[in-house]
Structures are given as structure tokens and as C-alpha cells.
């Protein structure tokens with residue numbers, strides 16, 4: 077195979093994966109069986125992924141090889157590609173974060189940078205819908221209003237909040253509702269997150285329930301509506317950059333916090349400082365940054381991000397790429413189960429003769445817990461249970477570890493799949509397609525080359 081042809085197969089997988097697949101795996105004709113890589117197809121695939129494929133007999137058609145599916149994290153991978161990942165340039169942030177958009181600023185954390193037990197602030201993903209407000213000059217003077225279906229309208233400064241209530245700290249996952257969106261085919265509308273719209277930090281704050289109780293909830297209190305200080309992208313003061321809300325029951329959960337510190341530091345401006353909500357398990361958009369007001373409502377909130385197909389998923393599956401029937405949608409509540417491999421990195425090269433690979437990762441499951449994490453080195457033919465480390469508290473992620481054999485040198489894909497406490501497991505490919513791309517949680521796959 078010549079270099080030009082190798083690039084062609086890589087490019088083809090990027091541009092037209094179905095055709096690439098048909099080329100290497102052969103077309104289904106008459107009674108002939110499809111699904112085995114052999115002859116020219118195997119040679120082309122081996123050249124494209126960079127080595128012999130010990131478990132090629134299990135390599136599935138219909139799944140873009142991990143080495144070609146996403147931009148590689150390793151400096152050796154993806155060279156000369158027309159549009160590589162754009163590194164983030166932002167004070168205090170790791171340059172390994174990848175910019176998904178700069179107006180508004182959105183950046184994700186590649187899976188291999190989520191390898192810490194607690195995600196450092198420098199590596200925590202950023203998701204804005206509007207402009208980034210200027211940092212508050214006097215944090216303790218910041219005021220939050222609670223109004224609507226309450227007995228007494230409250231106007232609490234952050235200073236008062238800290239004095240009046242007993243703060244607590246939990247380590248909890250914050251995950252964007254669109255995390256995994258890039259795995260949808262056809263492409264769904266919005267930021268093309270891989271698995272990096274998530275992080276797990278130590279959040280210190282006061283339970284929102286205590287603040288709501290201090291205001292006194294009326295019987296008519298059904299739902300919250302959240303407002304913040306970030307201007308709309310257009311600068312139009314009459315528009316909200318985002319304004320979502322949740323049923324009162326979620327707001328009253330012990331872990332739904334009004335947060336003023338992250339990993340023991342005052343909450344950074346970029347993460348909504350001086351004060352934000354952290355509503356774990358549900359879409360990150362509920363975790364309102366630069367929080368100024370909670371409007372307690374007698375009905376479902378109708379702010380920016382509550383209507384149409386925003387933060388909603390189909391009740392009955394729709395035709396991928398088709399027109400949405402809005403009556404077939406429900407509000408996305410718990411995020412789906414997700415497991416990621418945080419080491420080795422996608423595209424890692426291991427020295428020739430390496431006969432075992434140690435894997436590390438994380439797994440979480442919205443407002444459920446994780447029952448099981450399995451890993452595979454042979455395209456899912458066999459699975460090995462990973463060892464789950466205990467969680468610190470509800471909504472924390474599980475760190476996990478595993479080891480897998482590498483029978484010979486060559487190209488491997490390491491796969492992970494997590495199962496939640498309801499027995500639901502990550503699928504091979506993203507399902508329940510929807511126009512704004514919520515709920516994609518296919519198994520995470522990492523390409524490694526031995527030798």
C-alpha cells in the first residue's frame with residue numbers, strides 16, 4: 077500500500093465511513109457473508125491503523141476503527157490533518173483542552189486528561205451560552221434573589237449565605253446535556269462533544285433546599301427557573317443567555333447545591349463564580365453559573381432552553397435526521413450511564429513486546445449509580461470486569477482499573493462499557509437520535525499500537 081492510498085482510506089473513513097467500510101469489509105452480495113477482514117481489505121486496514129491487527133477476525137464492520145474515528149491525542153497521530161483539534165488558550169486552563177466553539181466559548185477535556193481522581197480546575201470543561209461576565213469585585217456582596225411561589229421573597233448576599241447556612245462539600249460529576257453528541261450519525265445540531273463535556277470536582281456550598289425553605293415554599297411551588305449575570309451573546313439585555321429549571325423535588329435533593337467553592341478554591345469566574353448552582357446527575361445546563369435569581373414557579377419553567385427540542389429526547393425513536401414531532405419529546409432528566417478510558421490515551425504507542433496493558437478510567441450514571449464496568453481488547457468478543465474504586469458520596473464518579481493481555485505486537489482497540497444500577501448498559505453506537513443530540517453514550521474506544 078502506498079502512502080497516498082493509506083491517507084485515502086483514512087480520509088474515506090472520515091468523509092464517507094459507509095463506503096470505506098464497504099471497501100475493506102466487502103459488500104454483501106447474494107449469499108456471501110460480510111464481516112471478515114481478509115485479503116486486500118485487511119492489508120488496507122492494517123496500513124491505515126498502523127500495524128497488524130491481532131484480533132482482526134473480530135473487527136466489526138459498521139464501526140469506524142477507533143484509530144480513525146476521532147482526532148488522536150498523541151502527537152504522532154493525525155499529523156497534517158486539515159482540521160486538528162484546536163487547543164484552548166485561556167488563563168489558568170490546560171492547553172490540552174479542545175475548543176469546540178469560541179463564540180460562546182466552549183471547550184472540552186479529552187478523555188486522557190480526565191485521569192485525575194478529582195478533576196483539577198485547569199482541566200475542567202467550559203460551556204457558555206452567552207458572554208462571560210466580568211469577575212465580581214466584591215464576591216460576598218453578590219446577591220441572589222428567591223421569589224415567586226414563596227412566602228417571603230429573599231435577597232441573600234453570598235456573605236449572608238455562607239454565615240446563615242452550614243456549608244458542605246461533595247465530589248460530584250457535572251456533565252453537559254450534549255456530552256457525546258459527536259457520536260450521532262447523522263450529525264446532530266450543537267457543540268460536537270466527544271466524552272469531554274464532563275468533569276468531577278469537589279463542590280462546596282449550601283443545599284438549595286435550605287435556601288428555598290428559608291424563603292418558605294408555597295403549596296403552589298412546582299418548578300424552579302434560573303437566571304444569571306451572563307449577557308446574551310448578542311448583548312441584547314432583554315434576552316437570557318440561558319434560563320432553565322427543574323421540578324421542586326430535584327431542587328430539594330440533598331446534593332443540589334448553591335456552590336461558592338470548587339476544589340477548595342473560591343469558585344472561578346469562568347465556572348460561574350462567585351456563586352452557581354450544581355445540580356448533579358441531570359444536564360449541566362441546570363447548574364446555573366453567575367446565579368442571580370431563582371424564580372419559584374407554579375408550572376414548568378418556560379425560559380431559554382426549555383422549549384422545542386432543547387434538552388429533550390424522543391419518547392418513541394424518530395427517524396435519524398428526520399423532522400421532529402415535538403409532541404414526541406420529554407425533558408431530559410437523568411444523564412445516561414457513561415464509562416471512559418482515561419489511560420492509555422487514544423493513539424498511544426506501547427513498546428514492542430509489551431504483553432499487558434493497564435487501563436484506568438471513570439464511570440458515572442446520571443442520578444443512578446454504576447453497577448459494573450467491563451473492558452475488552454478484542455473488539456468486544458470477550459470482556460473483563462474492571463475493579464471499581466468506592467465513591468466518596470452519591471453523584472461522585474467511580475474510578476476504575478483493569479489489566480488486559482496483549483498477545484502480540486500490533487493494533488488493538490480497548491473498549492469500555494459501563495452498566496447502571498437499573499441494568500442498562502452503554503450501546504455500541506449512539507441510539508435514539510434527536511435533532512439537538514442528547515443522550516449519546518456509546519462505549520468508549522481507544523486505539524493503541526504495540527511496537
Ligand SMILES: Nc1nc2c(c(=O)[nH]1)N[C@H]1C(S)=C(S)[C@@H](COP(=O)(O)O)O[C@H]1N2
Nearest residue numbers: 201202203204205252304347360361363365
Ligand atoms: N449562567 C449560565 N449558566 C450556565 C451556562 C451558561 O451559559 N450561563 N451553561 C450551562 C451549561 S449548558 C453547562 S454544561 C454548565 C457548564 O459548566 P462549566 O462551564 O462550569 O463547566 O453550565 C451551565 N450553566
Ligand SMILES: [Mo]
Nearest residue numbers: 252253360361
Ligand atoms: Mo451543557
